[in-house]
Amino acid sequence: MMLFGFILILLCNKDVRSKDLVTVNFIxxxxxxxxxxxxxxxxxxxxxxxxxxxxxxxxxxxxxxSIFSTHTSTYQEHETMFLIDLDCPWSEELFSNDSASNLFAFPYRWLVLNSLEDKSNILSDVPLSPGSDFVLASRENDTFTLHELHKTSSIGEVISNRRGYYNGTFFDIRPHKELFRRRQNIMGHPLTMANVIQDSNSTQYHLEDRLEAQHDSTAKISWMVVKLAFQMLNATPRYILSHRWGYKQNGTWSGMIDDILHNRADLGTNCAVYTERLDVIQYTDTIAPFKVGFIFRQPPLSYVTNIFSLPFSTEVWLASIGCVVFSIITLYFASKWEVRLQRTPSQLDGTVSDAMLVTISAFSQQGCTLEPRKASGRMMLWVIFTALMALYAAYSANIVVLLQAPSSAIRTLTQLSQSKLTLAANDVDYNHFVFGMYSDAIRVKITNRVKPLKGKAHFYEIKEGVERIRQGLFAFHSIVEPVYRRVEQTFLEMEKCDLVEVDFMMGFNPFVPVKKDSPYLELLKVSFKRIRESGLQSAINKRLQVPKPKCTHRISAFNSVGILDLWPVLALMLYGTAVSLVILLIEMMTFKMYVVI
Incomplete structure (x- = not known):
């Protein structure tokens, strides 16, 4: 009997080990x-x-x-799988622990072991979501039956789908391996989008009918694409309206971001990426790309540089100066020799000043009453006039072109801040926040020009702003799409060719915001990507957005020459007059030539 009992104990121990080995092999x-x-x-x-x-x-x-610990690393979230046994006494406490609720969301994975005992009362309280990868493995003898559990919302019922079974060999019976394709039906659960409209209140009545396309195109495109995503997920589409993107003031969020933060909306309209917003939201994908920046026409070339020095390169200018100096020297020696032979009133007197006068006359193609009398001097003068005539013709032709040419001097934010353009912005909500969000010297300088500390701020409606752009010397900050739409309607073809935009915010492309740790984040990401890959997003964008006007061909147009264009010439005349007066005073003092009044 004792031997039989010992053998029975060994057999029982062997049975326990074999069952443990089955569990280990299954895991x-x-x-x-x-x-x-x-x-x-x-x-x-x-x-x-x-x-x-x-x-x-x-x-x-x-x-x-593997590790026997409750510690998880944020750097390995996408690799982490939790193993738990429902037969352990503290498993129920884990599921009811609020601090562990985020561990049941994507990208964490769960494998939960269970005996035949019904544990539905425990699992019903697990904070599952549509993105949860939660597998319940129920054991019967040496066979494990696997079910995937998830919920369409935090208050929804637990949904169970058969995943497979294990009886020494693992059988996976899932219809699709991708989690999105298994969870893309959220069974009519309502999802809400916060739409930001700022151009016109009537936009709320035309979100899908393509009427009043000039107003809030970003909000309309975002809603159309998001509604398609909702339909792909079998969600009930809903939306609320907001008149502000959302900015943090005195520790409190406003507008669309506040709607998402307080669960009034699940996602929002495409918006710019700001570091502060990353604390409360996550960005999914860009569905309605837009740019924000200063738009202006490049100022005339004469506005930014002295065009009278541009026709010739430095080498040509040096060669011209050398030619003039050589002419003065040769005429000086020729006239010096002629004076010794004969002297007449119209003849050069053999001084440097007369040689300079004749050379400058030739340089400006004006002529002079004084001239050489001998063949050698006249031949020399003819060569000088001929050479300088070619330079004069080339110079004049270049000046005519340069007077009408636009510049390319303003391409960066630094150049814009140093320019004399009038800086202004579209009178919409976001611009009142954008100008004031930055602390670097260049943007502060621009902000002070748009919103001066004293005087009226430069904010204009879109129509007035675009008209001022057309008139020139005016930079207008706005989302570029409505500006370009107005440009297409009001600008002449030749006026479109010198349009330039300079980015003020220097940010990323706008993305759709979703609440941080949203259970629908991955489902929406994949949906947006599938919509973009199918071409639907591109088609919607092309219907509602106007790209930058193309300069198909440049048409020559001549504008009147103003004081600004001739300022270098006028300055030269003023300086010349001042120098001549100084020389006159010196001569009067030197030769005691006093005028008695």
């Missing part, structure tokens, strides 16, 4: 069949020490990293 097989990098966290297992060691050994032999 190992499940992780391998995931075909993903996995870091297995054995979350509070109450197994015996030798069973835990056996599990770690088998996982290590299979090349699977």
């Amino acid at each position: 190992k097989s499940f992780v391998i069949k995931e075909h993903k990098p996995t870091y297995l966290v054995c979350y509070g297992l109450c197994w015996k020490k030798n069973q835990n060691l056996n599990l770690l050994k088998e996982l290590s032999n299979g090349g699977i990293r």
